[in-house]
Amino acid sequence: MGRIKVHIDKTGKVKLDFIGFRGKSCFNESDKLKEILAKYGLTLKEGRIIELKQEDSLKVENNEEGEIIL
Amino acid sequence: MSHIAEYKTDIKLNLGMRNSSLSLNVLYKTIKILAEEMKADITNYIETSTVRKEMCMFSLRGKGFERGIGINIGLGGEIHFTYYGEYKEIAEDIRKSFEQKYKAVALSFALKELNYGVDVVKEKRDEIILSAEV
Numbered sequence: 213m214g215r216i217k218v219h220i221d222k223t224g225k226v227k228l229d230f231i232g233f234r235g236k237s238c239f240n241e242s243d244k245l246k247e248i249l250a251k252y253g254l255t256l257k258e259g260r261i262i263e264l265k266q267e268d269s270l271k272v273e274n275n276e277e278g279e280i281i282l
Numbered sequence: 283m284s285h286i287a288e289y290k291t292d293i294k295l296n297l298g299m300r301n302s303s304l305s306l307n308v309l310y311k312t313i314k315i316l317a318e319e320m321k322a323d324i325t326n327y328i329e330t331s332t333v334r335k336e337m338c339m340f341s342l343r344g345k346g347f348e349r350g351i352g353i354n355i356g357l358g359g360e361i362h363f364t365y366y367g368e369y370k371e372i373a374e375d376i377r378k379s380f381e382q383k384y385k386a387v388a389l390s391f392a393l394k395e396l397n398y399g400v401d402v403v404k405e406k407r408d409e410i411i412l413s414a415e416v
Contacts (some may be wrong), residue, residue, distance in 0.1 A: 216393065
């Protein structure tokens with residue numbers, strides 16, 4: 213399975229980084245997460261989705277600062 | 283394959299019979315975190331400018347906002363922040379910080395429900411980063 217990195221900035225914008233998921237499984241995981249979050253009173257409205265190539269994914273994982281750089 | 287998804291978000295507590303306790307747990311945990319961070323006390327009232335007590339669901343009282351900032355839930359599940367006097371700026375800071383922390387707590391609970399182990403990588407006012415792994 214993969215890893216999910218969650219960024220919440222001071223304006224409240226939520227960015228989810230799905231790392232190492234096979235095929236389109238990250239989309240299923242994202243849907244499940246949205247469904248559960250609704251129970252907790254949080255609605256994620258569809259925003260921007262960027263697919264990353266394998267090398268981009270590795271770049272994200274290897275970043276020493278734990279920051280995402282695109 | 284990996285992807286990054288950015289979302290706009292809405293906080294509206296789920297007050298349905300089955301899920302209200304879940305939302306309230308997130309709310310209470312968020313308020314506790316905020317209180318710790320601001321070295322504030324959690325009470326259930328604020329004071330008006332004539333020192334009359336006004337009850338609310340929760341309130342935060344601390345240095346610089348001694349009369350308190352009230353936190354209430356509207357009938358539709360929306361969160362209201364109430365204050366008297368000159369607390370406009372601090373109330374807005376608290377609202378922003380509350381919103382960020384509520385989302386972090388809700389996401390952390392939801393990811394745990396999906397059997398992820400969740401760690402806080404970074405927690406500052408400008409950004410909170412969580413890392414979740416099965």
